Amino acid sequence: xxxxxxxxxxxxxxxxxxxxxxxxxxxxxxxxxxxxxxxxxxxxxxxxxxxxxxxxxxxxxxxxxxxxxxxxxxxxxxxxxxxxxxxxxxxxxxxxxxxxxxxxxxxxxxxxxxxxxxxxxxxxxxxxxxxxxxxxxxxxxxxxxxxxxxxxxxxxxxxxxxxxxxxxxxxxxxxxxxxxxxxxxxxxxxxxxxxxxxxxxxxxxxxxxxxxxxxxxxxxxxxxxxxxxxxxxxxxxxxxxxxxxxxxxxxxxxxxxxxxxxxxxxxxxxxxxxxxxxxxxxxxxxxxxxxxxxxxxxxxxxxxxxx
Amino acid sequence: xxxxxxxxxxxxxxxxxxxxxxxxxxxxxxxxxxxxxxxxxxxxxxxxxxxxxxxxxxxxxxxxxxxxxxxxxxxxxxxxxxxxxxxxxxxxxxxxxxxxxxxxxxxxxxxxxxxxxxxxxxxxxxxxxxxxxxxxxx
Numbered sequence: 001x002x003x004x005x006x007x008x009x010x011x012x013x014x015x016x017x018x019x020x021x022x023x024x025x026x027x028x029x030x031x032x033x034x035x036x037x038x039x040x041x042x043x044x045x046x047x048x049x050x051x052x053x054x055x056x057x058x059x060x061x062x063x064x065x066x067x068x069x070x071x072x073x074x075x076x077x078x079x080x081x082x083x084x085x086x087x088x089x090x091x092x093x094x095x096x097x098x099x100x101x102x103x104x105x106x107x108x109x110x111x112x113x114x115x116x117x118x119x120x121x122x123x124x125x126x127x128x129x130x131x132x133x134x135x136x137x138x139x140x141x142x143x144x145x146x147x148x149x150x151x152x153x154x155x156x157x158x159x160x161x162x163x164x165x166x167x168x169x170x171x172x173x174x175x176x177x178x179x180x181x182x183x184x185x186x187x188x189x190x191x192x193x194x195x196x197x198x199x200x201x202x203x204x205x206x207x208x209x210x211x212x213x214x215x216x217x218x219x220x221x222x223x224x225x226x227x228x229x230x231x232x233x234x235x236x237x238x239x240x241x242x243x244x245x246x247x248x249x250x251x252x253x254x255x256x257x258x259x260x261x262x263x264x265x266x267x268x269x270x271x272x273x274x275x276x277x278x279x280x281x282x283x284x285x286x287x288x289x290x291x292x293x294x295x296x297x298x299x300x301x302x303x304x305x306x307x
Numbered sequence: 308x309x310x311x312x313x314x315x316x317x318x319x320x321x322x323x324x325x326x327x328x329x330x331x332x333x334x335x336x337x338x339x340x341x342x343x344x345x346x347x348x349x350x351x352x353x354x355x356x357x358x359x360x361x362x363x364x365x366x367x368x369x370x371x372x373x374x375x376x377x378x379x380x381x382x383x384x385x386x387x388x389x390x391x392x393x394x395x396x397x398x399x400x401x402x403x404x405x406x407x408x409x410x411x412x413x414x415x416x417x418x419x420x421x422x423x424x425x426x427x428x429x430x431x432x433x434x435x436x437x438x439x440x441x442x443x444x445x
C-alpha cells in the first residue's frame with residue numbers, strides 16, 4: 001500500500017514569511033490591483049513548487065526571469081524590490097538584494113569593454129535580482145556594430161546556465177518591450193512571467209500624494225487636497241506625465257513654495273512660526289503651480305525618460 | 308613536493324563548497340575577492356598574475372566561483388590562489404589568501420652547494436621546474 005505523504009503548504013508560507021511581504025505590498029502600494037494579483041500568483045507557484053521539491057516531485061528550478069512593463073512612475077522598481085524579498089524568503093535567491101542597472105552599466109564604449117562590464121554587473125547581482133531598466137535600449141537595430149548585442153549574448157548565457165544564481169527582471173514601456181522581445185526571441189523564451197503595470201487613476205494618485213506628504217511629515221489642509229486633486233487631472237492631460245514620479249516632483253515644488261511663504265512671513269512680521277505652520281501645505285502652495293495657468297511644470301530633474 | 312603557501316596550505320585541498328564558504332566569509336567581512344595565478348613554484352620569486360580585476364561589491368560567492376572556474380579552465384596546471392582584500396582605510400591589505408589549484412605533479416626543489424673563497428660553503432635551493440621557461444613548466 002502506498003504511503004500517503006502530506007506536505008503543509010501553510011507551514012511553508014509561514015516559515016518563509018511570504019504573507020508578510022504580500023501584505024506589506026498591499027498596504028504600501030496604492031492601486032496596482034492586477035500587479036498584486038500577478039505577484040500573488042507567482043508566489044503561489046513558488047510555494048507549491050517548493051512543496052513539490054520537498055516531496056521529490058520536482059528537481060529543476062522554475063524559470064523566474066520576469067519582465068515588468070508599464071509607463072514611467074508606475075512602481076516597477078518598488079515592486080522589483082519586493083519581488084527580490086519574496087524570492088529570498090522562499091529560498092530562490094540566496095541573498096535577496098536588488099541591483100538596478102540601465103544600458104550604460106552593461107554596455108561599454110569600445111571594443112572589448114562590454115564583456116567585462118556586463119560580467120561585473122552580473123557578478124554583483126548574483127545571489128539576488130538584476131533589474132534592467134529600459135532593457136530595449138540594449139538592442140539598437142539601426143547600428144549593426146552596436147555593442148549592446150554583446151551584452152545581450154552574455155546576459156542570455158548567464159540567464160540560462162546560472163538560473164540558480166540570479167533572477168533577471170527586465171523593465172520598460174510596454175510597446176517598446178514588445179518590439180524588443182520580437183527581435184530577440186532568446187529573451188522572450190527565457191522569461192516566464194510578464195507583468196503589466198497599469199497607469200494610476202486620479203483618485204489613486206491623490207491617495208499616493210497624501211501618503212507621500214505623510215511620509216515627509218507634512219499634511220494637506222482640506223483646500224489643498226482639493227487643489228491637489230485638480231492639479232493631478234490637469235497634469236495628467238499634459239505630455240511627459242510620469243504618474244507617481246510627477247506627483248513626487250510636484251510635492252517637492254510645493255514644499256519649496258511653502259518654505260518661501262513661511263520665510264517671507266517670518267521676515268515681514270517677525271512672529272514665531274508654529275509647528276502646525278511648518279507641517280501644513282496649503283492650497284496656495286499648490287495653486288501657484290504653472291500647471292494651473294495652462295503651462296507646464298519644468299521637467300523633473302530625475303526623469304531620464306524625457307527626450 | 309607540495310608547495311605550501313597561504314592559509315590552509317597544510318590541509319588537503321579545499322573542495323568547491325569549502326572555497327565557497329570561505330568566499331562567503333570574506334564577503335561577510337566586507338573583503339573583496341580576487342583570483343591570481345602563476346607557474347613559478349617558489350612563492351617568493353614573482354608577483355602572481357592577476358586573473359581579471361578584484362571583485363568589489365559582490366554579495367554572493369557565485370560570482371567569484373565563476374571567475375575561479377574560468378581561471379582553472381584557462382590554466383588547469385598552474386598554481387591559482389584566491390585573495391581577500393580589506394579596503395578599510397588604514398588596513399588596505401590582503402586579509403586572506405589561499406591556494407585553490409596546483410599542478411598535478413610538483414617537481415620540487417634541489418639543494419645546490421656553492422664553494423666560495425676561504426673554504427666557505429653556501430647552500431641554496433633550486434626548483435627543478437624553473438629549468439624550463441615560464442608557460443612550459445607544468
